[in-house]
Amino acid sequence: MSEPVTQVRFAQEADGIPNAENWQFTHDPIPPPEEGEISVKMHFLSVDPAMKGWITNKRSYIRPVKIGEVMRGFGVAEVTASRSDYYQVGDFCTGFTGIQTHGTFNSRHLRKVDASLAPLSSLMGGLGMPGFTAYFGLLDVGQPQAGETVVVSSAAGAVGHIVCQIAKLKGCRVVAIAGGPEKCRYLSEDLGVDAVIDYRHEEIASALKKAAPNGIDVYFDGVGGDMLDAVLMQINRLARIVLCGAISQYENLIKPEGPGNYFQLIAQSGRMQGFTMRDYMHRIPEAFVDLLTWQNEGKIEFREHIINGIDQFPRAVEMIFQGENQGKLMLQLISEPEA
Amino acid sequence: MSEPVTQVRFAQEADGIPNAENWQFTHDPIPPPEEGEISVKMHFLSVDPAMKGWITNKRSYIRPVKIGEVMRGFGVAEVTASRSDYYQVGDFCTGFTGIQTHGTFNSRHLRKVDASLAPLSSLMGGLGMPGFTAYFGLLDVGQPQAGETVVVSSAAGAVGHIVCQIAKLKGCRVVAIAGGPEKCRYLSEDLGVDAVIDYRHEEIASALKKAAPNGIDVYFDGVGGDMLDAVLMQINRLARIVLCGAISQYENLIKPEGPGNYFQLIAQSGRMQGFTMRDYMHRIPEAFVDLLTWQNEGKIEFREHIINGIDQFPRAVEMIFQGENQGKLMLQLISEPEA
Numbered sequence: 001m002s003e004p005v006t007q008v009r010f011a012q013e014a015d016g017i018p019n020a021e022n023w024q025f026t027h028d029p030i031p032p033p034e035e036g037e038i039s040v041k042m043h044f045l046s047v048d049p050a051m052k053g054w055i056t057n058k059r060s061y062i063r064p065v066k067i068g069e070v071m072r073g074f075g076v077a078e079v080t081a082s083r084s085d086y087y088q089v090g091d092f093c094t095g096f097t098g099i100q101t102h103g104t105f106n107s108r109h110l111r112k113v114d115a116s117l118a119p120l121s122s123l124m125g126g127l128g129m130p131g132f133t134a135y136f137g138l139l140d141v142g143q144p145q146a147g148e149t150v151v152v153s154s155a156a157g158a159v160g161h162i163v164c165q166i167a168k169l170k171g172c173r174v175v176a177i178a179g180g181p182e183k184c185r186y187l188s189e190d191l192g193v194d195a196v197i198d199y200r201h202e203e204i205a206s207a208l209k210k211a212a213p214n215g216i217d218v219y220f221d222g223v224g225g226d227m228l229d230a231v232l233m234q235i236n237r238l239a240r241i242v243l244c245g246a247i248s249q250y251e252n253l254i255k256p257e258g259p260g261n262y263f264q265l266i267a268q269s270g271r272m273q274g275f276t277m278r279d280y281m282h283r284i285p286e287a288f289v290d291l292l293t294w295q296n297e298g299k300i301e302f303r304e305h306i307i308n309g310i311d312q313f314p315r316a317v318e319m320i321f322q323g324e325n326q327g328k329l330m331l332q333l334i335s336e337p338e339a
Numbered sequence: 340m341s342e343p344v345t346q347v348r349f350a351q352e353a354d355g356i357p358n359a360e361n362w363q364f365t366h367d368p369i370p371p372p373e374e375g376e377i378s379v380k381m382h383f384l385s386v387d388p389a390m391k392g393w394i395t396n397k398r399s400y401i402r403p404v405k406i407g408e409v410m411r412g413f414g415v416a417e418v419t420a421s422r423s424d425y426y427q428v429g430d431f432c433t434g435f436t437g438i439q440t441h442g443t444f445n446s447r448h449l450r451k452v453d454a455s456l457a458p459l460s461s462l463m464g465g466l467g468m469p470g471f472t473a474y475f476g477l478l479d480v481g482q483p484q485a486g487e488t489v490v491v492s493s494a495a496g497a498v499g500h501i502v503c504q505i506a507k508l509k510g511c512r513v514v515a516i517a518g519g520p521e522k523c524r525y526l527s528e529d530l531g532v533d534a535v536i537d538y539r540h541e542e543i544a545s546a547l548k549k550a551a552p553n554g555i556d557v558y559f560d561g562v563g564g565d566m567l568d569a570v571l572m573q574i575n576r577l578a579r580i581v582l583c584g585a586i587s588q589y590e591n592l593i594k595p596e597g598p599g600n601y602f603q604l605i606a607q608s609g610r611m612q613g614f615t616m617r618d619y620m621h622r623i624p625e626a627f628v629d630l631l632t633w634q635n636e637g638k639i640e641f642r643e644h645i646i647n648g649i650d651q652f653p654r655a656v657e658m659i660f661q662g663e664n665q666g667k668l669m670l671q672l673i674s675e676p677e678a
Contacts, residue, residue, distance in 0.1 A: 229597070243605045258568070258597025265613030266582045272611045274604035 005030050007100040008313050010055050010065045017321040018052065020314040023071070030102045033083045039104045040077035042097055044306075045331040046124045047316040048074070048158075071099040071313075074129060076120045077110070078334075087112065094123050101310055101333055118292060125328035126162055126302030127291055129277055133244065134162035135287040136280040139170075141273050142218040142242045146171030149212045151231060154222030155193070156183035156303075158328035159244060162291075163220045164193050165300045172218070175211040177204075177227065179323055186303075186326070204230040220244060225257065232261035235268050243274035303327025344369050346439040347652050349394050349404045356660040357391065359653040362410070369441045372422040378443045379416035381436055383645075384670040385463045386655040387413070387497075410438040410652075413468060415452070415459045417673075426451065433462050440649055440672055457631060464667035465501055465641030466630055468616055472583065473501035474626040475619040478509075480612050481557040481581045485510030488551045490570060493561030494532070495522035495642075497667035498583060501630075502559045503532050504639045511557070514550040516543075516566065518662055525642075525665070543569040559583060564596065571600035574607050582613040642666025 011024035054072050057064045075097030079087045084107035095110035150167040154160040155176035167174045176187040177197045184196040195211035215236035294300040305325045350363035396403045414436035418426045423446035434449035489506040493499040494515035506513045515526040516536045523535040534550035554575035633639040644664045
C-alpha cells in the first residue's frame with residue numbers, strides 16, 4: 001500500500017461554475033480495512049452535472065457535501081485488501097467511491113460488478129447511472145409509442161445520446177437538440193436521428209416546427225428555460241415532458257425562469273414529470289440487461305469522453321458546465337486491465 | 340312563441356377583464372324547428388372563467404367565438420317545440436345553448452336531463468361541468484390517498500369548493516386557499532376543511548408551512564403564479580399538481596410567470612398535469628352518480644351564486660374575474676318549475 005493517495009476535497013463554495021479554487025487536493029493515508037470492510041483503488045471516476053448540486057447548500061434529494069469533506073463521486077474500483085467474505089482482492093465494484101485515488105469502505109457501501117461483461121468505463125456511462133437514467137426517464141416517465149415524435153435536448157450529452165438511441169429503437173421520430181456542428185454531425189451521422197437542431201445557430205421555435213411537423217409527443221428535458229417554453233408551444237395532446245434529474249443542477253448556476261407557457265399543459269392535457277434514479281434503484285437490473293443486450297447487438301453505442309488523471313478533476317467539472325464534453329465525461333486513474 | 344328573444348353577442352375584443360363594451364344585445368327571432376330539431380327556452384346560463392379564453396384568438400382546446408356571434412355558454416333549457424322523436428315539449432336538456440334566452444338546435448347538440456333528480460341549477464354546478472371537473476381533476480389526475488395533504492386554491496370557487504369536499508370524503512387533510520374572510524369562514528365552518536389560508540392577508544409560504552406541516556401531496560391549482568411557486572417548495576415526494584382547465588383563462592388576462600421552482604418536481608419526483616373535461620366526457624355518468632349520491636346523503640353541498648336576468652351577463656363576467664362570486668355563478672332566466 002505504498003502508492004500515493006490523493007483526495008479531492010470541497011474547499012469553498014462556488015458562485016457559478018466551480019473552478020480550481022473550489023477544490024483542495026490532500027494526501028492523507030487510507031486506513032486499512034477493519035472487519036467487514038474493503039480497501040480499493042479507483043480505475044474510473046465519473047464527472048457529473050449533479051456535482052454542482054451536491055456542493056450547494058439547498059433542499060435536494062441528497063445531503064450536500066460539507067466544506068472539507070472528500071467530494072462525492074461515482075467510481076469503478078478494484079479491491080486491494082478485503083476483510084469481507086463477499087470480496088476478494090482483484091474483484092471490481094462500483095458506487096459512491098468519492099473523488100479520490102483510494103478508499104476504505106464497508107463492503108455493503110459498494111456494489112460488486114462483473115468486469116468481464118463490458119469495459120469498466122461503460123459502468124460509468126451506458127451501463128451505469130447515465131444509461132439507467134436515459135432508460136427509465138424515457139421509457140417509464142416518457143412512455144414513447146412507436147411513430148411518436150421525441151425531442152431530446154442536451155442530446156449529445158451522457159444521458160441524451162442514449163435517450164436518442166433508445167427512442168429510435170422504439171420506432172420514434174427523434175429530434176435532437178445540441179450545441180455546435182460537431183455534436184450535431186455526430187447525432188445525425190453516427191446515431192441516425194431524424195433531425196438535429198443546433199441551438200447555438202438556429203431559432204428554436206421555427207427549427208422545431210420544421211423538425212417536428214406533426215408536433216411533439218415526448219420531450220426529454222435536459223436544459224429547461226427558453227427551450228422548454230418553445231417546446232410547450234408545440235406539444236401534442238397527452239404530451240409527456242420528462243424533467244431529467246441531471247438538469248436540476250443548472251438551477252444552482254443560473255436561476256432559470258419558470259416555463260411561462262406551462263398553461264399549454266392544460267389545453268393539451270399534458271404532463272410534466274420529474275424523476276431521479278432514486279426512484280428506480282430497485283429496477284436497475286432490467287435496464288442493465290436491456291442496455292447490455294442492445295450494445296452487444298450493435299443497436300446502441302456509448303460515447304465516452306475520458307480524461308487521464310485525478311489532477312484533471314477541476315478542469316473536467318468546468319468542461320461539463322461549458323458543454324465541452326462529447327458523451328459521458330470521466331477520469332481514468334488506472335489503465336483498463338487486459339481483457 | 341311570442342316571448343321576446345334576447346341574444347348576447349361578442350361585440351369587440353377585450354384587453355383585460357371583459358366589460359359591457361365587449362357585448363352586444365340583439366333580439367332576432369329564433370327560427371322554428373326543422374326536422375330533427377328542437378326549440379328551447381333557457382332556465383339557467385352558466386358564467387365561467389373559460390369565457391375569457393373563448394373570446395381570445397389563440398391556440399386552445401376549442402375554437403374562439405368570432406365577433407358578431409352569439410356568445411358560447413352552457414345552459415339548462417326546456418323544450419318548447421320539437422320535431423325530434425327524442426324530445427317532447429316540456430323535456431329539459433343541457434349543453435352549449437349559447438348566451439341567449441331561446442334557441443333552436445339539432446336535438447343531438449344537447450343532452451336530455453331528468454329534472455326530477457335534482458334542482459335544475461345544480462346541473463350548472465355540482466352536477467354539471469364544475470362538479471365533473473372537480474371529480475376527475477382531483478380523483479383521476481390528483482389521485483389523493485387517505486391521510487395525504489391536499490391543497491386547493493380558488494377553494495371557494497365553483498370547482499374548488501367541490502374539490503375540498505371530495506378530498507375530505509376521501510380522508511385527506513384539506514388546506515383551502517381563498518381570498519377574504521367570508522370565503523374563509525365558509526370553507527372552515529360550513530365545509531369543515533382542516534385549514535384555511537386567506538391569500539389576501541397572509542404570506543403564503545409561511546401560512547402553508549403551518550397549515551401543511553407534513554408537506555403537500557396534491558395541489559389542485561386554480562390560479563398558478565406565485566402561489567404555485569410557493570406550493571412547489573413544499574411538495575412531498577411523488578407529489579401531484581393538478582392544473583385545472585378553468586385557470587388557463589387567466590393567462591389571457593395577465594400573462595403569468597412560469598413557476599420558477601418547477602425544478603422541485605425533479606428533486607421530489609413530482610408531476611404537474613393539465614386536463615380539461617374533454618378528456619372525461621365519456622366518463623361523466625360515473626361522476627354524476629357519485630356526486631348525486633353524496634349530495635343525497637348530505638356528504639357534499641353545492642354552493643350556487645344565482646343572479647337574475649340575461650341583462651346581468653356582462654356584470655356577471657366581471658364578477659367572476661374579480662373573485663366576487665361565492666360558489667358557482669349562473670344567471671337564472673325563468674323560475675324553477677314547481678317540484
